[in-house]
């Protein structure tokens with residue numbers, strides 16, 4: 376398959392570059408900045424992209440590539456720090472800029488013939504973020520674009536097909552950036568458009584069949600996007616050789632277990648081993664109110680239940696997991712690279728090392744948005760493909776204080792109303808998360824002629840790109856009113872509804 380290789384110099388946007396290339400239907404792979412040129416050559420890429428990065432090429436610890444990459448005879452696009460590398464290695468000069476160029480700028484295209492700017496206007500809005508700048512062109516390069524602050528904002532050596540751009544084409548603040556990337560991968564590198572989820576289904580199906588042979592596979596199905604798509608894909612490849620284990624931990628939202636059984640059991644006719652472990656989980660959680668403790672208890676109980684379930688499922692050689700590309704990429708440990716600091720701080724699904732399976736991870740090459748497309752391609756319903764993130768420990772983190780069956784039931788009803796009303800207003804799939812939280816706070820109310828003394832529900836609706844930061848959503852008043860009225864009328868046990876108007880930071884999305 377044709378591919379573009381991206382060398383990661385530690386920019387927070389490196390993964391975004393990889394996604395943009397794939398949005399052009401061209402496969403892309405991220406590799407460390409110091410990957411030997413011979414290894415890169417063995418991948419047979421149609422072109423290279425050098426990412427940005429927080430360093431200066433002159434810094435003592437600057438991440439530097441194998442300079443033989445410039446001898447591979449394939450096109451190179453240097454972005455931001457990548458341009459400085461071009462200059463550094465190919466006879467140009469980089470100096471500390473007196474002004475740091477940061478934020479919006481305008482690129483004046485100096486050479487409309489330049490392949491990168493084909494079909495674009497002569498003035499482009501671009502996003503800058505760099506301190507150093509070029510002060511002398513590398514050998515054989517010409518200027519193809521300038522900004523207010525830089526005479527060498529875009530440069531080209533058309534013979535070797537090397538390009539450098541000081542701005543970031545991959546971010547949304549460079550509105551025509553996608554076209555610049557498309558011009559590079561199609562126009563310059565000559566890539567076709569063979570990376571599609573339709574093709575991926577075929578390719579992955581073949582690969583799974585070849586690897587699994589006549590053996591059996593077990594998959595822990597959570598109902599989330601990744602495990603669901605993995606299940607559908609593997610089932611397509613090997614049918615009944617796949618057994619999915621679905622553990623109901625008693626902490627699921629309303630109808631969640633039903634949807635999984637309906638979709639996978641009845642529609643897909645997947646072998647589904649349904650394990651209702653509700654009593655066990657509730658027993659273990661009894662009286663536990665510390666959030667970290669809750670997580671640990673749930674994590675451990677899950678492992679025990681799952682392990683016992685795999686024994687009942689019979690002998691299998693493989694354990695399938697919905698691991699995604701961002702989990703696989705080794706982040707470049709460079710000071711100032713925020714991506715290096717971001718760790719997925721939770722994942723309770725981790726299984727003990729002593730389980731003797733080979734791993735089957737058919738989504739390892741995919742980004743989340745590709746997994747969703749793949750799900751659509753495989754015929755999974757929107758309810759699953761567009762599902763909002765849901766924490767592994769489930770409603771236990773949304774039921775504050777000690778968890779109990781009756782409290783979970785109250786929370787489930789309130790949450791179902793939130794979901795239903797958000798869907799009705801066509802807002803549910805447009806928000807990152809929308810849910811109810813049950814607070815261990817009771818207050819006095821009045822219903823009919825009666826005084827009540829019941830719990831409080833908090834409404835949490837947030838927008839986010841990746842869960843790391845979030846804004847609270849300005850839900851229309853009429854909708855808030857409807858949700859509040861319905862919850863207090865329909866859910867026995869709640870007599871007050873409050874709205875959480877905290878962003879993240881300083882708040883978190885979940886209350887815990």
Ligand code: XMP
Nearest residue numbers: 721722723764765766767768842883884885
């Ligand atoms: P917080 O509450 O830390 O959550 O702002 C950030 C995002 O992570 C989700 N979340 C989890 N996801 N397992 C998961 O897979 C977990 O244990 C877990 N806890 C929180 C949360 O819903 C939000 O989207």
